[in-house]
Amino acid sequence: MVHHWSRDAWASVSANEPVTVALYVAHGFELLALSSALDVFRLANKAAGRIAFRWRTVSHLGEAVRSSCGIVVAVDGDLTQERRYLHQPERPALALVCGDEPDDGRETKVLSAWLRECRQRRIDTGAFGSGVAALAKAGLLNDRKCAVHWEALPAFKERFMRVEAAATIYEVDNDIWTCAGGTAAFDMLVELVKRHCGEPVAVNVGELAVAGRVRTGDERQRLPLLRQHGRLNPTVVKLIELMQRNLASPLTMADLAAAARLSRRQVERLFRNDLGRSPCRYFRELRLEHAKLLLAQSAMPVLEIAVSCGFVSASRFSRCFREAHQIAPHEARSLPAGRFLGASTPKPTIGDTPSDTCSPRSLA
Structure with missing residues (x-):
């Protein structure tokens, strides 16, 4: 796992000032990844005894979005308003993409423009599961390492040849956070909590979520074809x-x-x-x-x-x-x-x- 984390990375955020996170939600997003992320922020606030994180959900036009499992989720706003926030005190410290847009749609162009503008303004970016492809299409992952779900990895590598994609749990490279999706979103954002709030708060988040353990980013997602073999030599x-x-x-x-x-x-x-x-x-x-x-x-x-x-x-x-x-x-x-x-x-x-x-x- 690559870490390019400087101790001044959150210098603009004081110890008691909440970190604002903007989550872009695309149709067909993975509900497990989104709910895992939001619960980490919620539990971090509880563990810290203060508002350590604030968040808002966004879709292209502010419309409700249907997840891959069929549940429809309402969002807080649209991407046009979110882009205005980049020039206002409400600007996020982290922009996350949950799900990807179709390649040939206007949504992809607008999403790519927002992500590139976030990077220009030194806002951390990240993605879960298929949302990693949105970062790649915006050109943010060129010559960077990222985590991609094992099932999507072969095609991803063929499509984005300049990206160093890996079947790890999550990666943090140059303040770009990527994970395989699913429960990997929980592991990745607990690491974010650790860096912003300290290890005791991060440990408490895992305890409150009754997580058996929080995985490190460089762990393997799976070993193919070993579902029933138990512990291996x-x-x-x-x-x-x-x-x-x-x-x-x-x-x-x-x-x-x-x-x-x-x-x-x-x-x-x-x-x-x-x-x-x-x-x-x-x-x-x-x-x-x-x-x-x-x-x-x-x-x-x-x-x-x-x-x-x-x-x-x-x-x-x-x-x-x-x-x-x-x-x-x-x-x-x-x-x-x-x-x-x-x-x-x-x-x-x-x-x-x-x-x-x-x-x-x-x-x-």
């Missing part, structure tokens, strides 16, 4: 992370053994004990999941997806993809994204088939 986790960083490059068993400082046989045994399959099979499942996300969320040709996922040919990729999902890659594109992404990969068997045997040279 640290060496297996290390090798999985190595695989995730090399999806486009064929790793060899020698590479894995060298990274783990173990023999090939020991690496094989660790994967079979913890995951019930060989490193070869697991690496292929990772690459196929990456391909599945790219097919659903990007316009990349199938051949480019095959190459970016480490397959030596389009025919090899199509054959492996069909075996995993019972559908060809080009046919998967005709399905609605939600239906396709919701389909689970068949549960692997404990033993590998002959085709799962790793070659001496490559796991591809």
Whole structure:
């Protein structure tokens, strides 16, 4: 996680002066992220025994906004008024985006203009979940690190090549706050409370919310395909992370053994004990999941997806993809994204088939 936080970052806000936060809410926003954020501010005020945070919600025209779960939320004002606040004492110290606008709409241009003006006036900016794309479209994340939801990460990286996107819980880079959405908004804003109000207040916020623990920003969002496996051997986790960083490059068993400082046989045994399959099979499942996300969320040709996922040919990729999902890659594109992404990969068997045997040279 990147921190470019100076001790003077909140110099314009005295210890007893409330921090004003403006939250832009777009249609289809994630209700869990918004409610998590607002509750952090509410609980921070309670824990601090004073009004430490004030907030207001904004939409494009001040209209009520429907969330992704269907609940409609009223807002406090429109973006035109919010832009006027930038020249008034009511200006925010932090502007957060909850949800993204369609690319071809006027809303996107107005939202981008507001975000850029906030940065010009040295106002911190941030976003939850899909709102991170709004920051990227405004050009605020170029050459910066940000957190992106794991499901959106492959397409995000292809679209915004100048942004250093990561599947971490949250990131703070140059006073730009980004998180994966969901409960990650809670973790990120508890960090904000800690920096503004002190650690005791932040700890109390977690206690009041009955949070088992508050995660740090650099924690992983998930380890794909490990939903039911419980605690893993640290060496297996290390090798999985190595695989995730090399999806486009064929790793060899020698590479894995060298990274783990173990023999090939020991690496094989660790994967079979913890995951019930060989490193070869697991690496292929990772690459196929990456391909599945790219097919659903990007316009990349199938051949480019095959190459970016480490397959030596389009025919090899199509054959492996069909075996995993019972559908060809080009046919998967005709399905609605939600239906396709919701389909689970068949549960692997404990033993590998002959085709799962790793070659001496490559796991591809």
